[in-house]
Amino acid sequence: MNTPFVFGKIARSENFTDREDETALLVSNFKSLINTIIISPRRWGKSSLVSKAIDIATEQDKNLKICTIDLFNVRNEEHFYELLAHNILKVTSSKWEESVESAKKFFSYLIPKIIIAGELRNEISLDFDWNEIKKKPDEILDLAEKIAIDKGIKIVVCVDEFQNISEFNNPQYFQKQLRAHWQQHQNVSYCLYGSKRHMMLDVFTNTSMPFYKFGDLLFLEKIDTPSWISFIIERFDATNKLISQKQAELIIRLSDNHPYYVQQLSQQAWLRTSKECSEEIIILAHTTIIDQLSLLFVTITESLNNNQINFLKAMVAGEVELSSAATIAKYRLTSSANVSRARKALLTKDILDNRANVISFQDPMYYYWLKNSYFI
Numbered sequence: 001m002n003t004p005f006v007f008g009k010i011a012r013s014e015n016f017t018d019r020e021d022e023t024a025l026l027v028s029n030f031k032s033l034i035n036t037i038i039i040s041p042r043r044w045g046k047s048s049l050v051s052k053a054i055d056i057a058t059e060q061d062k063n064l065k066i067c068t069i070d071l072f073n074v075r076n077e078e079h080f081y082e083l084l085a086h087n088i089l090k091v092t093s094s095k096w097e098e099s100v101e102s103a104k105k106f107f108s109y110l111i112p113k114i115i116i117a118g119e120l121r122n123e124i125s126l127d128f129d130w131n132e133i134k135k136k137p138d139e140i141l142d143l144a145e146k147i148a149i150d151k152g153i154k155i156v157v158c159v160d161e162f163q164n165i166s167e168f169n170n171p172q173y174f175q176k177q178l179r180a181h182w183q184q185h186q187n188v189s190y191c192l193y194g195s196k197r198h199m200m201l202d203v204f205t206n207t208s209m210p211f212y213k214f215g216d217l218l219f220l221e222k223i224d225t226p227s228w229i230s231f232i233i234e235r236f237d238a239t240n241k242l243i244s245q246k247q248a249e250l251i252i253r254l255s256d257n258h259p260y261y262v263q264q265l266s267q268q269a270w271l272r273t274s275k276e277c278s279e280e281i282i283i284l285a286h287t288t289i290i291d292q293l294s295l296l297f298v299t300i301t302e303s304l305n306n307n308q309i310n311f312l313k314a315m316v317a318g319e320v321e322l323s324s325a326a327t328i329a330k331y332r333l334t335s336s337a338n339v340s341r342a343r344k345a346l347l348t349k350d351i352l353d354n355r356a357n358v359i360s361f362q363d364p365m366y367y368y369w370l371k372n373s374y375f376i
Contacts, residue, residue, distance in 0.1 A: 222259075
């Protein structure tokens with residue numbers, strides 16, 4: 001029997017829960033060609049949300065083509081341009097011959113090397129002369145717009161891990177190039193998102209950055225408890241297993257409504273349940289997950305300096321006035337300046353999150369481990 005809970009990969013169909021409002025907004029933006037930026041902490045379901053919206057939007061509008069690009073392993077402009085061109089040609093062509101014809105038609109200055117790839121030789125890959133791209137990047141940056149006009153279609157380009165462009169050489173100049181072209185497009189829109197929230201915030205909410213006010217900002221919130229309860233109970237029931245509302249609430253509370261961990265803990269509890277779940281099963285499943293993650297948590301903690309660890313200790317203890325003289329003295333934080341430095345470093349490392357000036361842990365399991373193992 002397949003597990004009814006999914007984590008660590010795209011959640012589709014019945015594995016996708018809630019996010020009705022966000023899905024509706026994203027579908028509307030796709031169909032209306034409104035640029036969208038999605039910002040949230042890691043593992044909150046951004047990719048699953050985009051995938052869901054793509055399925056709905058392309059079903060409702062057959063004239064809409066959506067290209068998806070993942071910059072996870074992209075660390076330079078050359079790779080970015082090749083990936084962008086390849087995926088735009090792929091999504092706007094029904095067969096590789098059409099991709100080749102489009103490449104010939106829309107590249108006037110750039111002459112890509114076209115390689116027929118895939119087991120059935122039904123895909124192409126492009127290899128450009130980097131020196132030529134540096135002279136004329138316009139043809140790739142405007143490729144989607146030109147194809148959309150030529151074929152009478154609409155295109156949305158979705159870029160995951162977009163913050164990685166900050167690692168390119170001269171990233172601000174590169175961002176200015178992207179913005180200068182993309183903001184002119186009338187038949188193409190862009191959906192940009194990534195897993196490093198603090199970097200995404202800097203790219204899109206900093207008034208000095210090229211992508212400031214580029215599009216509609218969508219900040220994901222946690223999925224509410226009632227929606228999670230219904231989802232967990234329904235998924236257990238679909239596999240002829242029982243879980244009570246109280247037990248589902250325990251899973252959600254231990255996971256702090258974190259989408260990835262709610263799914264993971266639910267899965268682990270489900271695997272241990274023959275017919276009817278229990279609180280003991282859930283506690284055992286939670287303990288197992290913490291144990292599995294403990295080595296990772298040790299590695300993360302060992303990378304921090306004493307001041308940062310003391311800051312986390314104060315947070316775990318529930319201190320609110322972190323810059324107060326009493327807190328600084330109690331947790332050996334030395335000075336308010338050191339408190340500010342520790343906070344900034346922990347936010348940059350994506351260990352902490354700042355939402356409306358409320359500092360919290362991004363990873364509820366890491367918080368639990370610190371509180372019950374490390375600082376015990």
